[in-house]
Amino acid sequence: MWKNKNVWIVLIGEFIAGLGLWFGIIGNLEFMQHHIESDFMKSLLMFSGLLAGVIVGPTAGRMIDQYSKKKILLYSGFGRLFSVSFMFLAIHFENIWYMVMFMVTIQISAAFYFPALQSVIPLIVKEKDLLQLNGIHMNIGTIGRIVGTSLGGILLVVMSLQFIYALSMVAYALLLVSTYFLQFEDTKPVTQEKEKKEKNKDGFMEVFRVLKQIPIAYKALILSIIPLLFIGGFNLMVINLSEMHDDSAIKGYIYAVEGIAFMLGAFAVKRLTTYTTPYKLLYIFAFITAIAHLSLFFSDIQWMALASFGLFGFAVGCFFPIMSTIFQTKIPKEYHGRLFSFRSMFDRVMFQIVLLGTGLALDTLGLQYMVLIFGVISLLIIFVSGLKQKKIDTAVVKSPA
Template identity: 65%
Template sequence: MWKNKNVWIILTGEFIAGLGLWMGIIGNLEFMQQYIPSDFYKSLLLIAGLLAGVAAGPAAGKMIDSRSKKNVLIVSGIARMLSVLFMFAAISYGSVWLMLLFLIGIQLSAAFYFPALQASIPMIVKDEELVQMNGVHMNVATLSRIIGTALAGILLAYVSLTVVYALSMAAYGLLLVSTFFLSLEEKQASDSENRISQGGFLEVMPVLKKAPAALSALILTIIPMLFIGGFNLMVINISELQQSTAVKGLLYTVEGLSFMVGAFLVKKLADRFNHIKLMLIFSLSTSIAHLSLFFSDHFWMSLLSFGLFGLSVGCFFPIASTIFQTRIQKEYHGRFFSFRNMLDRVMFQVVLLGTGLLLDTIGLQYMVLVFGALSLALTLVYGKKQLLAISRSSAVCREPEKASR
């Protein structure tokens, strides 16, 4: 895998683009802090951008399946760079409306770029290398997040907001240039495959029903999302609970490092154990991490909870991505990954609003019990069904062996 130039192009591009993305996100927060006093209006602005990405999902999925994935990556890369021009204008005129156009442009380009990237990965590595590739890819994204946010924080102390966005745009430009060097083996499709690729967005639903492992992975993804959706709000509340500003940085660091460890370990585990069983184990450990935040007023307990969560999702997501890439027909990859992208965005917003509501009404310690218990119940109920299905399929496989004897 490491001798494949496409792997290096994607990983290097992901790191550079990640730096630009997170520098831009910190820039967004800085701009909103200057021009938007209301937290409610800030949230509305961010949600508007996300909703634009969700609305574009069906068109993005259909286009990715029916067009060259490399061309989709290139066009969405150009659109991302052009979107930054709105932000330069927003800074120049102090206009929130121009920033809204920037957020919509960024989210629209992301709605095409990320599903196309997920659909491209199975085209550059072998099936047995997918878990390792997905794990390394997520580690690179995590590393770029840590470095990008830290770099933006340092830069804002010394340079203007315009310079931060200029560097962000330069990173997007490097990603665009690297995309031209990708060599994707996009074979000429047959007439039947063309009909499948040009079908409607909702055709992904019957495909999911025929791929129970992929459907299981999609449902189990709800469990880490219950934690991720309220991540930032929980960090702020833990900091207030412990009356420590330093703990915020430590929680992010511990979670990020644990995630990277999990993503490195998952390849060995995936080679030895059933993928669905592994997902159930990591869903269970994610639920435990959520419940253990009841004791988040203790410094070491909060670090342990976030460390366990990072390790769990570092193993969970590479396995989930591999299941999606291998169990869903490649002709449906664009529509499926667009559908998953839409689902993640909607779920994130629902959990974020639910977290805010529960924090205001019952507080952090009881909120984590509610979400943790929900995660645990989903894991146990759904896990029981999946384990029974696995044992039945194993029994069916053994029947022909007995007959042959």
């Protein structure tokens, strides 16, 4: 695997993209803190971009399955590069609407880029290497996040916001160049082109049918709601904790602790699969994520807040590589574009719901009561999903051979 230049291009590109992404996110948080007081209004601003990503999701999925994945990666990379220009206008005119335009354009680009990349990964390595590559790929993204947030936070003290976004733009330009050097064979033989286009007309309905036929993939999708309940409000919780402890530095500590724990989880996950099945591990790490959420009730103690984010980081560092590998190996490749677009759309819808819910809950209930509600919801999802699976297993055992 390590002799494959495509692997190195994807990993280096992910690190560069991570730097650009998190420079931008740090800049966004800083801009919002200066111009928007309400947590709910901040969540509405983030909602605008996510909604745009959801709207284009079905189109993105069909296009990824029908056309060259490399071209889609290149075009979406250029779109992401162009989107940063709106933040320069937002800063210059101190106008929130330009930031909305930035959110919309960058999320539309992401709606094409990330599903296409997930569809490319199974094409550049053998199936036996997928779990390892998914874990390493997520780790590289996490390293980019740690470096990006830490360096971005430091630079904000001595540099202007414009400089932060200029660095973000440079990172996206480098990603665009690295993508050009990817070489792989698309899963679209010319003789099957017409047939595949006919299949693709069914869009996401075909994806639903395939998911229902593969219970482990369907359950993985349902369980992914649990980490999304945490991730959706992540940035708002970080801002709230910073205000609670009257300490700007805690933002960097939280991102660093969560990121390091995520990397440890992604490194450990392949070894853990030798002891039990991926299916059981999904439930175990979904449960640990719920506990991490509940433990934030004690976030008025600084070390407890850091421990909660660390526990969450380790759990999702194991959860997401397993889930990605299940989708890549259990679902036929000709559905990957629509599948990963559907998953991206599902994530974005959940993210929007959680984001708005988090903003509203933080304004009305406060962080500590909010995390109790979200933690209990997570436990209920695990309980109901496990109960249904137990009934299915019992029915299979009782059925005649």
